[in-house]
Amino acid sequence: xxxxxxxxxxxxxxxxxxxxxxxxxxxxxxxxxxxxxxxxxxxxxxxxxxxxxxxxxxxxxxxxxxxxxxxxxxxxxxxxxxxxxxxxxxxxxxxxxxxxxxxxxxxxxxxxxxxxxxxxxxxxxxxxxxxxxxxxxxxxxxxxxxxxxxxxxxxxxxxxxxxxxxxxxxxxxxxxxxxxxxxxxxxxxxxxxxxxxxxxxxxxxxxxxxxxxxxxx
Numbered sequence: 680x681x682x683x684x685x686x687x688x689x690x691x692x693x694x695x696x697x698x699x700x701x702x703x704x705x706x707x708x709x710x711x712x713x714x715x716x717x718x719x720x721x722x723x724x725x726x727x728x729x730x731x732x733x734x735x736x737x738x739x740x741x742x743x744x745x746x747x748x749x750x751x752x753x754x755x756x757x758x759x760x761x762x763x764x765x766x767x768x769x770x771x772x773x774x775x776x777x778x779x780x781x782x783x784x785x786x787x788x789x790x791x792x793x794x795x796x797x798x799x800x801x802x803x804x805x806x807x808x809x810x811x812x813x814x815x816x817x818x819x820x821x822x823x824x825x826x827x828x829x830x831x832x833x834x835x836x837x838x839x840x841x842x843x844x845x846x847x848x849x850x851x852x853x854x855x856x857x858x859x860x861x862x863x864x865x866x867x868x869x870x871x872x873x874x875x876x877x878x879x880x881x882x883x884x885x886x887x888x889x890x891x892x893x894x895x896x
Contacts, residue, residue: 683732684729684732684733684735684736685729685732686733686855686856688725688729689720689726689729689730689733689855689856690856690860690861692720692723692725692726692729693715693720693835693856693861694861694862696716696719696720696723696726697715697716697717697719697720698713698714698715698861698863699713699714699715699716700712700713700863701713701714705809709866711866712863712866713858713863715807715835715837715858715861717753717806717807717834717835718753718756718806720834721753721756721757721760721806721834722756727756727759727760727763728760728764730756730757730760730761730834730855731757731760731761731762731763731764732764732768733834733855734747734757734760734761734802734804734832734855735761735764735765735768735770737830737832737853737855738770738802738830738832739768741800741802741829741830743800743829744773744800744801744802744829744830745772745773745774745799745800745801746773746774746775746776746793746794746795746799746801746802746826747761747762747773747774747775747776747801747802747803747804748775748776748777748778748791748793748795748801748803748804748817748821749777749778749803749804749805749813749814749817750777750778750780750805750813750814750816750817751777751778751779751780753805753806753807753813754777754778754803754804754805754806754817755777757804757805757806757834758775758776758777758804759775761773761775761804762774762775774793774794774795774799775793775794776791776792776793776794776795776801776821777791777792777793778790778791778792778816778817778820778821779791779792780816790820791820791821791824795821795824795826797824797825797826798825798826798827799826799827800826800827800828800829801821801826801827801828801829802828802829802830802831802832803817803818803821803828803830803831803832804831804832804833804834805817805831805832805833805834806833806834806835807833807834807835807836807837808831808833808835808836808837808841808852808854809837809839809840809841810839810840810841810844811831811840811841811842811844811845811852812844814831814833814841814845815844815845815848818831818848818850828850829851830850830851830852830853831845831850831851831852831853832852832853832854832855833852833853833854833855834854834855834856835854835855835856835857835858835861836854836856836857836858837857837858837865837866838857838858838859838865838868839865839866839867839868840868843868
């Protein structure tokens with residue numbers, strides 16, 4: 680029996696558990712008026728159920744997708760939740776994989792972990808999409824293995840340039856929610872030159888069917 684997906688519940692959960700308002704310094708060096716701690720939701724039982732169902736809902740039109748995965752560690756709970764629900768969605772053969780930030784320096788030295796094979800069609804998942812950089816690292820890793828990326832899926836899109844980055848790579852990008860769904864206006868899209876002169880700063884680190892529109896070429 681298919682486990683249904685409820686976007687309204689996911690939005691409410693994100694607003695209640697993950698969204699924080701205030702002044703936060705992002706990894707890019709920019710200051711933000713809000714912060715979304717995606718793991719507060721992806722690592723909760725209710726969040727896992729909603730997100731897993733949401734990802735499978737967004738894969739319903741892509742029966743050729745044989746595996747889902749992404750960059751550790753943001754993608755880890757999303758992959759697990761999706762695989763746990765996959766049989767109920769008629770996708771018992773779905774596989775998962777995780778992409779390391781760098782290859783292991785011991786053992787097999789793998790960059791990609793899991794039963795991924797050359798020639799597979801896959802979907803990349805991540806929790807919060809800002810500029811799309813994390814997902815693009817995962818894309819590059821699986822493409823180097825000879826796999827095809829059919830779709831990139833984020834739990835939340837901050838609307839700060841990820842869509843444009845994926846579009847430039849001719850990648851189909853979808854998000855379960857956007858920051859506007861949570862009642863927050865996004866920052867202006869990030870451009871590296873905006874903060875190149877700033878010293879490196881490290882601060883806080885990101886659900887219903889939603890297809891984001893692709894801007895005109």
